[in-house]
Amino acid sequence: MALDKDKIKESLTEADIKLILADLGSDLKLADKMIFQTVCHHGSKHKLHYYDDTKQFHCYTDCGENLDVYELTVRAKKHQGIELTFPEAVKYIASLTGKYYSADTALDKVNSHLISDWEFINRYKKKKQINKELKVIHNRNVFQLFSPYGHISWLNEGISHETMRKFNISYYLRDDRIVIPHYDIDNNLVGIRGRAMRKEDVESGRKYMPLLVGKTQYNHQTMLNLYGLHKTKDAIKRLKKIALFESEKSVLMCEDFYGEDNFSAAICGSTLSRFHVQIILSLEVEEVFLCMDKMFHDPDSKEAEIYAKKIMKFANMLSPYCTVYVLWDDFGWIDYREAPCDRGRKVLEDLMKAKYEVKTLNEGAIV
Structure with missing residues (x-):
């Protein structure tokens, strides 16, 4: 509540x-x-x-x-x-x-039509399982073209040299992009994304793109993978919880915050796929924290309500199997389009403490 x-x-x-x-x-x-x-x-x-x-x-x-x-x-x-x-x-x-007065936040107002455990599970099992595999990039010679040093902008945001080395973050001077290798859970290289540093690239919607080197594009289907698991899976399995962010940068920040206790991963976009859900469930987690970017200005606005519906759809994909929490900023602690970790560890932990729990229909509504 x-x-x-x-x-x-x-x-x-x-x-x-x-x-x-x-x-x-x-x-x-x-x-x-x-x-x-x-x-x-x-x-x-x-x-x-x-x-x-x-x-x-x-x-x-x-x-x-x-x-x-x-x-x-x-x-x-x-x-x-x-x-x-x-x-x-x-x-x-x-x-x-004893003065308990509840506030109707956008999450409370959303009629999310939460469904029972068995109804969701039956519907989920009826879907035809599609076998898709990520292609492994065996030739890693491309890394010789990149500077092994992290970009100053990420250092200024609090991501350390040590963390960037751990996740093999580098820099491609020719394209002016931060190089972000993507590995599957077994540490196989499956793709390389680049974070644009040129203003015109960012403004034209090419902020995060598969890296293009010569005629080779190192793309992969992000819907089939969760970024960071090759490094964070042990903590996730040990703690039985996972924090899902949108961008790779958030996982790197959490690495500096928590080190060996970093239980985060990134969906690398704004959509949670059923393949992501399968990966999460394979880790046997008991708690999932949805740490999506803040995509509203006013928490009491229609904009916030529309966004809450989207987040609740994600929550409903997982709530029959584990406890799901949503980090939702009612207090103006982070700005529009910021991730819950962008303002530092304390703000992230404050949002964690103020989180909303999502329950399935037979348990009740949001509390």
Whole structure:
């Protein structure tokens, strides 16, 4: 269930505020005047005033700021040695006061027609299995044409030299593209993609393309493969979970975030195929995290609702077999077209903590 932070805050009575401040460790000797000890910066003075008409606190000492109850909670908990995210602060206030008001996000509004486990499985089995195999590229001499050093733009985004070497990332000066080799789960080279660095290539829709060297195009069907599994499959099997991103860059970022615990892979596009699903199920995972790029500006817009329908279709392909979570940005932590990891590890983990669980029909709706 998504909580409506505004409804919860507006519903708080003075008695609720006193309860919250007491739980945060404030001395309540002036509480009848709605004046509290300055827990916002771990102070001892009673200079923290609460104004019910604005639902705001004001600290008249070190902070000198207006704070709402959620920001106050985050700061007070931090001084207690507890790192609390904004969504966790909302849940804390709701739990403490019993003020649970749900918010209808785009994911909640989508009538996704979730189906039961058996109905989905029967439908899935009725489809004729198509045997498709990726062609292996045996001649790897082409790598001699590339610079073995990573591009400065990716270094600036936090992808280390070590990670780029591990995934064999290089650079093709002639075409001005970052070279991204693709391997199957058994470490066979199956394709090479290039990330364009020229502005005109990016603006013309050729940002990610199969690499063309001379007359040879190193293309492959991305729908048949998940990028990064040749390096992350051990962590995925050990942890029994997989985080699915859209681009290769996200997998590389997660490698620097988590190292041997990197359980990510990329679909290399914006479509989850049934071949991807087969690969995921073969890994015997118990949890899947859909970490798709943010393709909406306003979380309450029609644009967001349309995108939510697409994400729910992906979720429904997996939910009969494992627990599926969707990372959905209700708080404006990332920008339009950004991936959940683009703003760093902390934002990614905040989104993980605020994730939505998708359940099949016999279990209930989104929670």
